[in-house]
Amino acid sequence: MAKSQPRAADGRIAYDGRLSAAHAAALITADTTAAERAEAGTLARAALRRDPTAVSAAATLGVVTLVPNDVANARRLLAYAQMLSRRNVQTQLWSIEDAVGRGDIAGALRWYDIALRTKPALGDVLYPVLAQASRDPAIRTALVRTLVGKPPWSDSFVTYASGQKGDSQSTAVLFVALRARGVAMPAVAQASVVNILLNAGTVDQAWRFYAAIRHGAARDRSRDPRFAAMIDAPSLLDWTALSDNGVAASIQRTWEGGVVEFSAPASVGGPVLQQVQLLPGGTYRLSGHSDGIAQDERALPYWALTCRSDGRELGRVALANSSQAGGMFAGRLTVPANCPVQTLTLFAPASDAIGGTSGQIDRAVLAPAG
Structure with a gap:
């Protein structure tokens, strides 16, 4: 007692x-x-x-x-x-x-x-x-x-x-x-x-x-091009898979490093992957490789680079279906001097296909255009 x-x-x-x-x-x-x-x-x-x-x-x-x-x-x-x-x-x-x-x-x-x-x-x-x-x-x-x-x-x-x-x-x-x-x-x-x-x-x-x-990280380019880091608690400067409103995305380990898998049901779309950048002003090349993407042209995934301070879009790089060009994609983006912090985002637009949207990205790098 x-x-x-x-x-x-x-x-x-x-x-x-x-x-x-x-x-x-x-x-x-x-x-x-x-x-x-x-x-x-x-x-x-x-x-x-x-x-x-x-x-x-x-x-x-x-x-x-x-x-x-x-x-x-x-x-x-x-x-x-x-x-x-x-x-x-x-x-x-x-x-x-x-x-x-x-x-x-x-x-x-x-x-x-x-x-x-x-x-x-x-x-x-x-x-x-x-x-x-x-x-x-x-x-x-x-x-x-x-x-x-x-x-x-x-x-x-x-x-x-x-x-x-x-x-x-x-x-x-x-x-x-x-x-x-x-x-x-x-x-x-x-x-x-x-x-x-x-x-x-x-x-x-x-x-x-x-x-x-993050030893070896460079400020003038994106980080972890092969998605191999497998960080349990990513920061804004790391790749972050985004899942919301029916859109699902995750980073999975592979023999070569890692792969981003994403999917969404029909008529649902949104961002699936993101990484904040601190790129100096200049011209950059975004390149990489996809797999499993098969959509009508208006529903193809695309990368967008936006200015973090005001949300203005600096440019886009559209992906083709993975059956084209061996799944390779590339494009140029320009960062103005008055935008010191940017956000690189992969979007999966809503699709009318019965199976919705799905695909994989196993390599992506944004680096100065040489």
Whole structure:
């Protein structure tokens, strides 16, 4: 009964200090009244007299002592609770708050580390606070030092932070700093950094981070011409298969690398493949190879290059049926100097054929026209 009905359990066995401690701890809530706080203090003192190892009693008494602002005594009691066990959540949370109140950044992060190692579920409470605090440069620097030590909660925090949209630029700065210190990051977090930086308009920073995680990538051409990378969490700068409104697309592994397979039912069409480009102004050649495409001319797939800032189309390259020219396709596209970020998209138009639209692309590269 100690967990579900602590008051009743304490009443049944009044001599057990651990039960009195559980009773006292249960009285401390966000809505605790002065009378309940006094009762909690009395019970906690009695519990410690009966059992000096009752951790929660020491922690509860420390919290109760804080109300009259007897901070020194509260610290003594909570330090005693911490000495007995590092598994008391109340003690951990107070220790973090106390360190923050004193401006002790390193101390606060040390308690964060202890708390999250002890009870990973505390991430639900602590990660939002830590992510918000990391916007402060001093805290961010100290946090990077902590994460360089590879605590067991590092990956889960980085993954959490990568999904936050409140201050994407600060999150990106944190991740770039982690990358610079050699901290391994989950793939989803790496992709998130690239996307955050691109969407924030910091194109050069986005590219530097991307080039660091995708060795050999070149900015003046598309990437992964054979679709061989098989990236679980692609960024905007990677090939991304698009499936929506009945259109299905996926990148499958083959002996030669990979292949993009796409299909759509009759009268349904849309984008099936996309990759953001950072091409300098100039003329480019898009070439590649298709298989399995057999459509009327008006329903043939085509590539379109658009300017990401305003959506204007820069050009198209239409595909022929795969039975023509051995499935090879090629065309020229011009990128103006005033469009630094572009999107290359493969579209499958709606078809009137009973079987709808289907096909494969096993090679595609957009490179400077030599």
